[in-house]
Amino acid sequence: MAKIIVVGAGINGVTAAIELKTRGHNVVLVDPGPLPHPLAASTDISKAVRRAYGADEDYTALADRSIKLWRKWNEEFGQELYHEVGVMFVRQREMKPGDFEHESFKVLQTRGHKIERMNSAQLWKRFPAWDPEVYRDGVLELEAGYAESGRVVAALVARARSLGIELSDGVRFSRLNETGGRVSGIVLDDRQRIAADFVVMAVGAWTPYLLPFIKNFFRANGQAVFHLKPRHPELFAAERFPVFGADITTTGYYGFPINRDGVVKIANHGPGREMSPESTKRAVTSEDEKNLREFLASTFPALADAPIVYSRVCMYCDTHDGHFWIARDPDRKGLVVAAGDCGHGFKFAPVLGEIIADAVEEKPNPILQKFRWRPEVRVGSGNDAARFNPKTSNAQRRTPNVEI
Numbered sequence: 001m002a003k004i005i006v007v008g009a010g011i012n013g014v015t016a017a018i019e020l021k022t023r024g025h026n027v028v029l030v031d032p033g034p035l036p037h038p039l040a041a042s043t044d045i046s047k048a049v050r051r052a053y054g055a056d057e058d059y060t061a062l063a064d065r066s067i068k069l070w071r072k073w074n075e076e077f078g079q080e081l082y083h084e085v086g087v088m089f090v091r092q093r094e095m096k097p098g099d100f101e102h103e104s105f106k107v108l109q110t111r112g113h114k115i116e117r118m119n120s121a122q123l124w125k126r127f128p129a130w131d132p133e134v135y136r137d138g139v140l141e142l143e144a145g146y147a148e149s150g151r152v153v154a155a156l157v158a159r160a161r162s163l164g165i166e167l168s169d170g171v172r173f174s175r176l177n178e179t180g181g182r183v184s185g186i187v188l189d190d191r192q193r194i195a196a197d198f199v200v201m202a203v204g205a206w207t208p209y210l211l212p213f214i215k216n217f218f219r220a221n222g223q224a225v226f227h228l229k230p231r232h233p234e235l236f237a238a239e240r241f242p243v244f245g246a247d248i249t250t251t252g253y254y255g256f257p258i259n260r261d262g263v264v265k266i267a268n269h270g271p272g273r274e275m276s277p278e279s280t281k282r283a284v285t286s287e288d289e290k291n292l293r294e295f296l297a298s299t300f301p302a303l304a305d306a307p308i309v310y311s312r313v314c315m316y317c318d319t320h321d322g323h324f325w326i327a328r329d330p331d332r333k334g335l336v337v338a339a340g341d342c343g344h345g346f347k348f349a350p351v352l353g354e355i356i357a358d359a360v361e362e363k364p365n366p367i368l369q370k371f372r373w374r375p376e377v378r379v380g381s382g383n384d385a386a387r388f389n390p391k392t393s394n395a396q397r398r399t400p401n402v403e404i
């Protein structure tokens with residue numbers, strides 16, 4: 001068995017550490033902490049868990065496996081951290097072939113998943129917070145929902161400790177210890193060295209900054225996130241307000257039902273703003289807020305003037321084609337990079353550890369072809385099918401700060 005250092009204890013790192021330990025390896029998990037780390041993408045009140053991925057059945061199949069395991073995790077955690085409240089993607093016009101919603105509907109129907117086609121009348125009747133004059137068609141996925149991501153990471157960190165994984169928190173990775181194309185460990189910011197057979201770098205949006213030799217493969221993009229306190233909370237309870245994407249490929253907006261603290265979270269799955277995760281610019285702007293208000297006024301009149309009780313810029317680690325990057329570095333023996341979430345990786349938490357461990361052990365796993373080391377892929381080669389890209393979308397600009 002090998003000695004393995006996992007750098008970064010967000011969802012990629014902690015699930016990888018647990019799986020590698022379970023497979024008998026000697027694992028050290030390094031993160032400055034506190035855990036869950038406040039700046040980490042994984043540290044949040046909610047992340048959507050959906051099978052809808054347009055025509056991309058690889059992700060739908062992976063999400064399907066994950067959802068079955070999320071239910072099992074609820075039992076193992078002894079608390080409901082995954083809430084199966086349904087996920088709905090609606091459009092402002094009829095769905096047509098090629099649309100994210102239409103292709104998702106087709107794939108989910110063919111695979112026999114529990115879905116419903118949503119039209120204005122149904123929206124009006126069942127989900128009164130929505131303005132049915134604006135949204136006309138879409139798909140509701142019943143066996144999907146959201147996970148309380150920060151709480152999930154906290155539960156997994158506790159599990160990692162209980163498994164005897166050595167948790168080096170309070171220290172920071174500074175650089176790799178490498179000679180002649182071989183990585184033999186890491187150097188910490190206090191100059192301490194830790195030796196290992198393998199180093200798994202799971203540092204999310206910090207990847208291009210901590211591994212400058214691969215900075216051109218990734219881009220750290222900040223996304224505005226808002227927590228609102230509705231004046232009519234009953235309208236936003238999960239049974240009347242499932243997780244949603246509101247014409248997401250043309251507006252970028254998506255959100256969640258009211259949570260245990262009475263908060264409705266709304267954010268944007270758009271291009272975002274490039275910045276370092278530790279940048280002082282990491283705050284929502286007045287333009288982010290103005291665009292949010294415009295969106296709310298046009299879609300959820302009852303939320304249009306709701307107070308914003310918290311906001312944050314959360315970081316995507318983007319790749320050029322929207323797919324994850326989980327692979328061994330062909331030029332540095334012993335290095336595995338597990339990053340490139342592109343804003344849609346958390347839902348796969350129950351299978352991420354296995355995928356990353358397979359990459360470390362070079363075990364055959366078909367999905368690793370999609371996440372392979374791919375320097376040939378150029379900027380703009382694609383995106384998560386649900387993502388708003390102003391360059392490809394013919395929509396009026398309804399989202400903030402497009403800088404591409």
Ligand SMILES: Cc1cc2nc3c(=O)[nH]c(=O)nc-3n(C[C@H](O)[C@H](O)[C@H](O)COP(=O)(O)OP(=O)(O)OC[C@H]3O[C@@H](n4cnc5c(N)ncnc54)[C@H](O)[C@@H]3O)c2cc1C
Nearest residue numbers: 008010011012041042048173204314341343344345346347
């Ligand atoms: C706004 C937003 C909304 C999202 N919504 C969804 C969603 O609805 N559904 C979904 O599936 N996914 C969603 N995602 C994506 C999801 O959050 C990511 O896939 C996931 O959290 C990435 O986890 P990670 O472990 O790669 O990175 P992170 O969670 O960011 O963890 C990286 C870790 O690296 C550590 N680190 C940094 N520097 C160092 C260092 N020098 N030494 C040691 N450790 C270090 C940090 O402390 C941190 O703990 C969203 C992301 C964002 C930003």
